[in-house]
Amino acid sequence: MANSTSEGTMRLEVFRYSPEKDEEPHFQTYEVPFRKDWVVLDALNHIKDQSDGTLSFRWSCRMGVCGSCGVMVNGVPKLGCSAFLRDYYPNPIRIEPLSHFPVLRDLVFQLDSFLDKLKSVQPWIVRRDGEKPVSEGEYLQTPAQHARFKDFSMCINCMLCFAACPVVGMEPHFLGPATIALAQRYNLDSRDQGRDQRQETVASHDGIWQCTFIGECSAVCPKHVDPAGAIQQAKLESTIDWFKEVLWPFGGRKS
Amino acid sequence: MKPYIRPMPATWWLKRSPYLLFMIRELTSVFVAAYVVIFLVMIRRLNEGQAAYEAFLESLKSPLAIGFHMVALAFAVFHTVTWFHLTPKAMAVRIGEERVKPALIIAPNYAAWAVISAIVAWFILG
Numbered sequence: 001m002a003n004s005t006s007e008g009t010m011r012l013e014v015f016r017y018s019p020e021k022d023e024e025p026h027f028q029t030y031e032v033p034f035r036k037d038w039v040v041l042d043a044l045n046h047i048k049d050q051s052d053g054t055l056s057f058r059w060s061c062r063m064g065v066c067g068s069c070g071v072m073v074n075g076v077p078k079l080g081c082s083a084f085l086r087d088y089y090p091n092p093i094r095i096e097p098l099s100h101f102p103v104l105r106d107l108v109f110q111l112d113s114f115l116d117k118l119k120s121v122q123p124w125i126v127r128r129d130g131e132k133p134v135s136e137g138e139y140l141q142t143p144a145q146h147a148r149f150k151d152f153s154m155c156i157n158c159m160l161c162f163a164a165c166p167v168v169g170m171e172p173h174f175l176g177p178a179t180i181a182l183a184q185r186y187n188l189d190s191r192d193q194g195r196d197q198r199q200e201t202v203a204s205h206d207g208i209w210q211c212t213f214i215g216e217c218s219a220v221c222p223k224h225v226d227p228a229g230a231i232q233q234a235k236l237e238s239t240i241d242w243f244k245e246v247l248w249p250f251g252g253r254k255s
Numbered sequence: 256m257k258p259y260i261r262p263m264p265a266t267w268w269l270k271r272s273p274y275l276l277f278m279i280r281e282l283t284s285v286f287v288a289a290y291v292v293i294f295l296v297m298i299r300r301l302n303e304g305q306a307a308y309e310a311f312l313e314s315l316k317s318p319l320a321i322g323f324h325m326v327a328l329a330f331a332v333f334h335t336v337t338w339f340h341l342t343p344k345a346m347a348v349r350i351g352e353e354r355v356k357p358a359l360i361i362a363p364n365y366a367a368w369a370v371i372s373a374i375v376a377w378f379i380l381g
Contacts, residue, residue, distance in 0.1 A: 019257045075270055102258035110258050147352040166274065169263040213341065214277045232345035 010034040010085055011092035012043055014055065017103050025103065027094070028052075034089055041069050041080035044095070044107075057107035064222055067158030071107055072096040077160035077220045098163035114159055117175050120201050121183035126194025139191040152185035152230055154223040161217035161227050167210055174210040175201065177217035177227030184230040203238045211235075276337075283334035286327040339364040 009031045017025035030051060032043040041059055048055050059069040062081045069080035074094050085093075101109035125131075132139075161177035162168050168176050183202045187195045202208055211231045218228040268274040300311040314320060342364060343357035 017259050019259070022259075025259055025261075099261070100263075102260050104256065104258055144349075144352045147354075148347075148349065166263075166267055169267065212277075212281070213344075214274065215341070215344070216273050218344075219273065226344070229344040229347065232341075233347050236345050 007036070008034050008090070010043070010089055012047070013092055013094045014044075014047070014106070015094075015096040015103075016055075016106055018054075019105060029092075032085075034085060036084075036086050038085045039081050040071065040073055040078070040083045040085065040093070040095065043085060044080060055107075056105045065156065067156035070098050070158045070160050070163065072099055072163065077163035079158060079160070079222050082222060098159055100163055100165070100169040101159070111159065113172070114157075114162060114176070114179075117179045118157070118182065121175065121179055121186075121198050122194055123179075123182040123186055125186060125189060125192045126197060127191075128193045141190055145190040148190075149185045149188040152181045152188070152225055155182055155185075155225045156223055158222065160220045160222065161225075164216040164220040166214060166216075167212060171206070171210055173206040175207045177211075177231065178225070180208060180211075180234060181225050181227040181230035184234050187234075199238070199241075202234060203241075208234045208238065280334065280337045283330040283337075286330040287334055289323075289327060290331065335368065339368075 010033075012030045012032055013027045014030060015025055016022075016028045030047045032038075032046050035042075039062075041062055044055065044057050045059075048057075057069070057071070057080070059080060060066040062069070064079055064082050067079070070077060071080050072078075072095065073080075073083045074088070075096075077098055080095075095107065097103050097107045097109045101111065101113070103109050155178050157178060159178065161181075165174075165177055167174050180202060183198045186192045187198060208231050211228075213228060213232060215228045218226045221227065264270075268278045297308075297311060300307045315324075339361055343360040346360055348355040348360060
């Protein structure tokens, strides 16, 4: 990098766990050059290339799009590619795998539970009678209809919100923030007819009602999806459903 | 493969200030509930007759009762304000393609608070 100038070094304390030889994880300290334009991911790559090839971590796009490089930086979930060293310099930083997930090796964690939860809310367009053939044309949508769910559709599945949510940590069956935001994204889509199916999961005991509205999922989201908002809006809508079913004459019947 | 599962410490809410603020917000509901209990006791004393009611009012003047109310008021205000500021999250009001600004959803809460407080004050003091 032509413009980067090294201005001393910075200490990184990195979570290490090797399933073959470790019973417990430990922290390993590395000195990396401090550069103003370096992010945590640059520092991790520097370690892997220059001093310790055994360090394992996930990354791909290094520009905040792929959602692979989520790590805890000093206890806060961040994308490694978006957390600048200069925001922490000259203090050391502590890098850990995203909280609440089982650790496979070093910073690599198991995401099966997340993917299973994601699939359970059917995050795709559901049509009651199946999709119409392509020859019949597309399902049209106005800009206003699109605007209703656009923010929730920006999710990159980086799982920072899961790591920020203490409820995820304490209730392993909780559907989780991104999952519910994506369910809400499809529920709000004018082309979708799958809300009743999703409600069985979303409005269940392990769904929205587990959320205590701590709000950190939205605070850490790199894409401003606002999962906390999605969950509270889903709670409001589910409550209205209940009132309709219980208090409205013939309300239990679906039109 | 032997994935390592990290334990969640019971002190998780002390690790970061947003979690601590959340716990304080949850704790405030205890004080809001305490207000309700005091109100119920007051109604009971009222039912028992004038002497019991006046003795109850007198007991509220003790330094302990005043101290409790000062603390409880601070927590109740914190409770109210934090929840007011969370309402725009739960209410996604849209006009056309634009979402209504959060401040416009928060403001009516304060307005309603002021009006209701004024009515209560007028009831008691008027």
